[in-house]
Amino acid sequence: MAIHAKELQNAEKENTQEMIEWLSSFGKTKNEGVTRLLYSKAWCQAQRALKHKMEQIGLNTYFDCVGNLFGKLQGLAVESPCILTGSHVDTVVEGGKYDGxxxxIASLIAVSRLFETYGYPKKTIEVVSFCEEEGSRFPLTFWGSRNTNGFYTLDHIRNITDAEGISFLEAMKQAGFDPAYYQTPIRKDIERFxxxxxxxxxxxxxxQKTIGLVTHIVGQRRYLVRIKGESNHAGTTPMSYRKDAVVTASQLISFLTNKAKEIDSHLVATVGKIEVSPNVPNVVAGEVKFSLDIRHHKAEILDQYCQAIFSECRQLSEALNTEIEFSQWMDVTPVAMDEQLLKVIRNIAVQKNLPFQDIVSGAGHDAQVFASKIPANLIFVPSKDGISHNPKEFTSLEELEMGIELLTEVLYQLAY
Amino acid sequence: MAIHAKELQNAEKENTQEMIEWLSSFGKTKNEGVTRLLYSKAWCQAQRALKHKMEQIGLNTYFDCVGNLFGKLQGLAVESPCILTGSHVDTVVEGGKYDGxxxxIASLIAVSRLFETYGYPKKTIEVVSFCEEEGSRFPLTFWGSRNTNGFYTLDHIRNITDAEGISFLEAMKQAGFDPAYYQTPIRKDIERFxxxxxxxxxxxxxxQKTIGLVTHIVGQRRYLVRIKGESNHAGTTPMSYRKDAVVTASQLISFLTNKAKEIDSHLVATVGKIEVSPNVPNVVAGEVKFSLDIRHHKAEILDQYCQAIFSECRQLSEALNTEIEFSQWMDVTPVAMDEQLLKVIRNIAVQKNLPFQDIVSGAGHDAQVFASKIPANLIFVPSKDGISHNPKEFTSLEELEMGIELLTEVLYQLAY
Known part of the structure; x- marks a missing residue:
């Protein structure tokens, strides 16, 4: 394998930067952010432009019936299985240039360089631009990769509308993917992702690492916690008579976050949303609803935490004369990335002297959808200040290039 | 003094109930509540109707220049000082029939009964229907009693508008109180309220008491507390890296409420309003703003509490890597009711076998505006389930009558 970072011509580096800027031009906002929602005009332009770019590189392109775009580099082996690589093209509202x-772009550049240098591979490589992962237009995530894996059908989106009341089906049709022609776009020929x-x-x-080798993608459990107290006059109700939902919620949130720290350093528990009723300075709150987002890469730890908090929260709430209700609205199972390939990738990183570490992904990614069916792997590059889903999202060109260099070598070892 | 509850004719009890229903008819809402905002149509109708009612009883009536309505029963003594009694005619939006x-009505009935039974008093008695106390149309409270005491002028309302953009000055004019004719309606002839x-x-x-003899009206200090942390991804930010404004706010609220309970059983501290930013389930909160309402009838206790919390809150906040800001937007001094008259009222309550107790008022009342200048007293009757500012506000006819009976005897002893 002959490709090393130091050998990359400046022209190639410039190309990476240009490609990032070029793709971000579809859906660019006034704040230098990107808004590219599923099936929107900007989304259609981006997918069509990517299709054209794939063809320029020499890939055979096609859309599946939900709008996932594939660019295929045919393998020379008879009945060649497919190595799939890529990510999602959609963004959140006012997102950045890098997420997805x-x-x-990394997959496109890697495959382009391999093809230029080595010609056709033994195994087929396909680059994918998934139509949707974020769930930012419709209340549903992973529409792209879950279709590819057969987890979704039209039944999952039949009654869904966006914030403007446009139905999912109508949006699909307007983007050129008429639901009348829907047939599950499940792929059974993919060896790994x-x-x-x-x-x-x-x-x-x-x-101070440039490469994160993801070992697991966390499981997520999300709850709505509802505390019911009694709304009273803040002046005329002595402290001892109160059933103050804010006081109960505060004690619970302190307890929940401390307990998470106690159990495991990888466990995260977040209360990000709080709604108080009536939410008036001089009225004791009658009700508080808050969100609880719990993540870890081991189901046992998630179980242990949930068991530890539920009864304790009930007791705390009762002791404060308030009632509590938990309702779960998300349950995503944690998954492991393919350990065999991880070993290979670690070796490559060592050989190439790339500063790397193993890491757990606390966010969801298309790789997790595949990981429940086939070997899948995920490689991270840094995010400046940890910022994402924001126009300030940034990764340096050097870091982007190191990610591409690593991916290129991995694909080479897998397919050539 | 010859008036006892048992001697009241049924006709008189019916009259009290009728008067409550009658006054509540001005501004009655679909939900059987009352909305009678300052200078509104319902307010104008109520004040005009009250004026007519006062005249029927035999009082000399007049409005001052801000719309406070007075009904005067002239005293026989030369240069008679005035005993003022009454409350406010305005309500909150969807308030009840009793508040104010x-x-x-109690003052009107008491004076009417005294006049019927004993004729003209030695000292002048005036019944007042204050134009405004609640602050529910314009962001300003006690417009009525603060004018009577010379604490307000037009300068205080010159730039104020209601939720619909109508200026205070325009609303005054439309109600028949043209600001062009404003001259401070301060009263210097009032002996007590x-x-x-x-x-x-x-x-x-x-x-299980029917009469509350108010010893003090609490002081109120209100703050906006702002916690600044750092907004981060709920999945990718380990607990130890977080600057979670919700976690800090929760710990502070627990601390603030526990501290209030520790210091004094009459002290109340309320966090009724919380605003989280960005308030999204899967984002660590970057900012929380919450209200803090603190009330006690002794300034020393308010000082002690505030001193106890400020430095501790700063330390707690720093320890959690967040910043804190307190800004005070209300500071009302606590006042004592007239102790001399309180003794007299207690004796009357004992003689009349009325179930009474001393009580501190945790809410603000017109009596507190007078108390900083002249002797003032406040008598409570019960609120069913403590409910007020709500169509469900209720006090039984028996309880209303006991309050009137007590007030009648107090006025008799003061003025006859």
Missing amino acids: AYGI IEVHIEQGMVLEKN | AYGI IEVHIEQGMVLEKN
Whole structure:
């Protein structure tokens, strides 16, 4: 394998930067952010432009019936299985240039360099631009990769509308993917999936590493916690008579976050949203609803934490004369990345002298959808200040290039 | 003094109930509540109707230049000082039939009964229907009693508008009180003020008392507390890296409420309003703003509490890697009711076998505006379930009558 970072011509580096800027031009906002929602005009332009770019590189392109775009480099072996690599093209509202987009561009550049240098591979490589992962237009995530894996059908989106009342079905049709022609776009010929992505956290930066080798993607359990107290006059109700939902919620949040720290350093528990009723300065709150987001890469730890908190929260709440209700609205199982390939990737990183570390992904990614069916791997590059889903999202060109260099070598070892 | 509850004719009891219903008809809402905002149509109708009612009873009536309505029963003594009694005619949006209204009606009935039975008093008695106390149309409270005491001028309302953009000055003019004719309506001839009011709390009910003899009206200090942390991804930010404003706020709220309980059983501290930013389940909160409402009837206790919390809150906040800012937007001094008259009222309550107790008012009342200048007293009757500022506000006819009976005897002893 002859490709090393130091040998990359400046022209190639410039190309990476140009590609990032070029893809971010579809859906660019006034704040230098990117808004590219599923099936929107900007999304259609981006997918069509990517298709054209793939063809320029020499890939055979096609859309599946939900709008996932594939660019195929046919393998020479008879009945060649497919190595799939890529990420998602959609963004959140006012997102950045790197989330998702970098993964598609990294795969495109890696495959382009391999093809230029070595010609056709033994095994087929396909670059994918998944139509949707974020769940930022419709209340549903992984529409792209879950279709590819057969987890979704039209039934999952039949009654869903966006914030403007446009139905999912109508949006699909307007983008050129008429639901009337829907047939499950499940792929059974894929051997493994490899994704590169920005970390969206600050672990790599704090540890001064450029490459994060993801060992697991966390499981997520999300709850709505509802505390019912009694709304009373803040002046005329002595403290001892109160059933103050804010006081109960505060004690619970302190307890929940301390307990998470106690159990495991990888466990995170977040209360990000709080709604108080009636939410008036001089009225004791009658009700508080808050979100609880719990993540860890081992189901046992998630179980242990949930068992530890539920009965304790009930007791705390009762002791404060308030009632509590938990309702779960998300349950995502943790998954492990393919350990066999991880070993190979670690070796490559050592040989290439890339500063790397193992890391757990605390965010969800398309790789996790594949990981429940086939070997899948995920490689991170740093996010400056941990910022993501924001126009300030940034990864340096050097870091982007190191990710591409690593992916290129991994694909070479897998397919050539 | 010959008036006892048992001697009241049924006709008189019916009259009290009728008067409550009658006054509540001005501004009655679909939900059987009352909305009678300052200078509104319902307010104008109520004040005009009250004026007519006062005249029927035999009082000489007049409005001052801000719309406070007075009904005068002239005293026989030369240069007679005035005993003022009454309450406010305005309500909150969707308020009840008793808050404010009961105080006006109680005074009217008491004076009417005294006049019928004993004729003209030695000292002048005036019944007042204050134009405004609640602050529910314009962001300003006690417009009525603060004008009577010379604390307000037009300068205080010159730039104020209501939620619909109507200026205070325009609303005054439309109601017939043209600001062009404003001259401070300060009264220097008032010897003392006596108000009866519903408790708006549940202390009397819990203690099975009908009469609350108010010893103090609390001071109020209100703050906006702002916690600044750092907004981060809930999945990719380990607990140890976080600057979670929700976690800091929760610990502070627990601390603040526990500290209030520790310092004094009459001290109340309330966090009624919380605003989280960005308030999204999967994002660590970057900022939390919450209200803090602190009340006690002794300034020393308010000082002690505030001193105890500020430095501790700063330390707690720093220890959690967040910043804190306190900004005070209300500072009302606590006042004592006239102790001399309180002794007299207690004796009357004992003689009349009325179930009474001393009580501190945790809510603000017109009596507190007078108390900083002249002797003032406040008498409570119970609020069912402590409910007020709500169509469900309720006090039984028996309880209303006991309040009137007590006020009648107090006025008799003061003026006849």
